[in-house]
Amino acid sequence: MTYARITGIGSYLPEKVLTNKDLEKMMDTSDEWIRERTGIKRRHIAADDETTSSLGLIAARHAMEMADVTAGDLDMIIVATCTPDKVIPGTACIIQRHLGAKRCPAIDINAACSGFIYGLDQANRYLVTGGGRRALVIGAETLSRITDWHDRTTAVLFGDGAGAAVLEVSDEPGILSTHIHANGEFEDLLQTRNGVSLGFDASAGLGAFIEMNGNAVFKRAVATFDSMARETVADLDGHLEDIDWFIPHQANMRIILAAAKKLGMSMDRVIATVDEHANTSAASIPLAMDLAVRDGRIKRGDTLLIGAFGAGFTWGSAMLEF
Ligand SMILES: CC(C)(COP(=O)(O)OP(=O)(O)OC[C@H]1O[C@@H](n2cnc3c(N)ncnc32)[C@H](O)[C@@H]1OP(=O)(O)O)[C@@H](O)C(=O)NCCC(=O)NCCS
Known part of the structure; x- marks a missing residue:
């Protein structure tokens, strides 16, 4: 039986950390309230010169390194995000260019927080039906850019980051x-x-x-x-x-x-x-x-x-x- 198997996984978090204590200085909230109601203590926030594609690119490189695949090996790039760099082109195309994955198809999926699973589902179906041998699925977000920093009911909940997985066709069990x-x-x-x-x-x-x-x-x-x-x-x-x-x-x-x-x-x-x-x-x-x-x-x-x-x-x- 043919499976799509995760052979590499990677992630990236922006350097800047915003703690609950930092938020206390920005709005009427408390570390105690945030921890009790959500379990959140801190979140990472993208620097001004970072974007969803730059976060996703680093995560992708880590995943590809673990899988030991190069850009030329990729047959599909899917980026799950609700915070794309631009309306057009898709964030996946921007990452494709930076990776140098020439001519490999690249698309964005917006299924909000379920995006990575939607991406895995699509990549899995693509690979097991013979669409290619290797796919890169990235989940990347800069939610800080669509957060209303004056609204304490949402601002305390979100952070920025990226994760990526390389999937490869395999005889060994992978996605079940x-x-x-x-x-x-x-x-x-x-x-x-x-x-x-x-x-x-x-x-x-x-x-x-x-x-x-x-x-x-x-x-x-x-x-x-x-x-x-x-x-x-x-x-x-x-x-x-x-x-x-x-x-x-x-x-x-x-x-x-x-x-x-x-x-x-x-x-x-x-x-x-x-x-x-x-x-x-x-x-x-x-x-x-x-x-x-x-x-x-x-x-x-x-x-x-x-x-x-x-x-x-x-x-x-x-x-x-x-
Ligand atoms: C947002 C969430 C943490 C709020 O927790 P909650 O227990 O439902 O709290 P409530 O919204 O009922 O608010 C309780 C009180 O805290 C206040 N409050 C809200 N945000 C606050 C904050 N950051 N700091 C302090 N107080 C806050 C509210 O104004 C309310 O005050 P009131 O009782 O005087 O009206 C919680 O509803 C949640 O996690 N929802 C799902 C979020 C989620 O998963 N979203 C993404 C899905 S992918």
Whole structure:
């Protein structure tokens, strides 16, 4: 049987760190409130000269180094992001140029926080059906650029970063299953009110900033992780003990705890980075995976379950043998 297997993983976080204490000086909030309600302690913020493509490029190079592949080996580049450098060209094309991956197809996917899983799903289908032998899937975000730094209900939640994975066709097990979903009915609960086609109204203080009904999104996210758990259990014929590691999207520690509980996974089998990275949207899962691979927790042959939920709403999960 032919699989698409992750042969390299990499990530990058901007150097600048913004702690909860720093935020206390910028708005009416407290380290205690942020930690209690979200589990977040700090987040990384892109420097003025950094962009989503520059973050993604570094993560991609780390992943390619681990996989021992060169730019010329790539048959597809997918960048999952909701904060592209520009409207056109796509961020994937910008990264393709910097890598020197000449003529390799390159596309962006915007599935918000579920973007990396959407990207894995697409790359997996592309590779196992003979579209090519190697794909690069990047999740990269500069959410700080669409954060309203005057809105304490959202500003404390987000961070910048990038993660990337190289997938290669293999006879050895790799991606075992993927499930992706969307429901556009809840647009108002998590959105940027303005945008490209709708236009920007910066003069009225209405830029393309993230606006969220945190409470409603929270409830929806927890309920969705429940349905995700059911799908996964069905895939595994009930053998949840086969999963070595659960890597959820990193939005809020309380959502992660609830998701782990639904799955019956003890927290020592869950990778959580939300305390250090905050919510980096499409970058959060590959960032967490890279950290746990490089610190030795995740080993070759381990079975991973990844799951995400985000604006759209979009959600998805993937099970894979690393
Ligand atoms: C945003 C979130 C942390 C808020 O936590 P919550 O427990 O729901 O808190 P509430 O929104 O009910 O707010 C409680 C109080 O804290 C206040 N508050 C909100 N943000 C605050 C902040 N940064 N600092 C201090 N107080 C704050 C609110 O104004 C409210 O005050 P009130 O009771 O006087 O009205 C939580 O809803 C959440 O994590 N939602 C999902 C976020 C998410 O995952 N989004 C992305 C999906 S990919």
